Amino acid sequence: MTQSISPAFDFESRYADVHGQRMYYVDTGGHADRPAVVFLHGNPTSSYLWRNIIPHVSGQRRCIAPDLIGMGRSDKPDIAYRYADHMHYLEGFLEQMALEQVVLVVHDWGSGLGLDWARRHADQVAGIAAMEFIRPVASWDDWPENLRQPFRAFRTPGVGEEMIMDNNMFVEQILPGAVSRGLTEAEMQHYRAPYPDAASRKPLWQWPNELPIAGAPADVVERAEAYMDWLDTTPIPKLLFSADPGILLSPAGARQLAQRWPACELVELGEGLHFVQEDHPHAIGRAIADWLD
DSSP, rough: OOOOOOOOOOOOEEEETTTTEEEEEEEEOTTSSEEEEEEEOOOOGGGGGGGHHHHHTTSOOOOOOEOOOTTTOOOOSSSSSOOOHHHHHHHHHHHHTTTEEEEEEEEEEEHHHHHHHHHHTTGGEEEEEEEOOOOOBBSSSSHHHHHHHHHHHSSSSSSHHHHHHIIIIIIIHHHHHHHTOOHHHHHHHHHHTTOSSSSHHHHHHHHHHHSTTTTBBBBHHHHHHHHHOOOOOOOOOOEEEEEEOOOOSHHHHHHHHHHSSSEEEEEEEEESOOOOOHHSSSHHHHHHHHOOO
């Protein structure tokens, strides 16, 4: 019997004070003797993305899912929201959690941050589960064809701000357009709620400008190249998810990585685009739980 995909977000609200700002997070489940599982979302989502996945895992592990600074229910300080800004707050959050060992579950910019953090804190990482993750893209010709025009526009001064901050395009069009089943109105209301006006959407606009495409921005390219090299050699157990056709990771590309990376298991989810958590949450949750066992 197929499990339904619930729009409900039934978790206790928690906040951590990080560098003078409040960061929202989910903290549920138990078993302090086992590595906690940290779920990291990307753009333009929040911990809400993991709502149907966490219950599959929380019976056997402590599950923590923060909202990145400026996103979801976390505070929205007046900062640039560059990659380094997000890493500053994420590092501070993870330090506060005082976790000796973690399993990272990462997606989109949660992977861009989480994989870099894992490379630099490898002794704290017990496992990595990744889906539709950020990698360096050599040229715009290697970016998905149907997304080249809008994403180049997002990076055009004056144009990108109007598209994303004024017209809320990332939430209203990019997000539902990258879910195979679409999103219900109840789900869209959850995703819209943190971004009621142009100022609140500054992080959503900055993230496309951080994508490591054609050598820019150089600092993000350097970080992404470093963690990709590290993934080729580290024996840390990995679980890699792919969808068909996917957006950032094709099934064929995922199979190549799974063969190349040490200690990597591959889960092929079937039909899906970028936000695979909205199409296959129960398959993802069960696979993570089985892998953790």
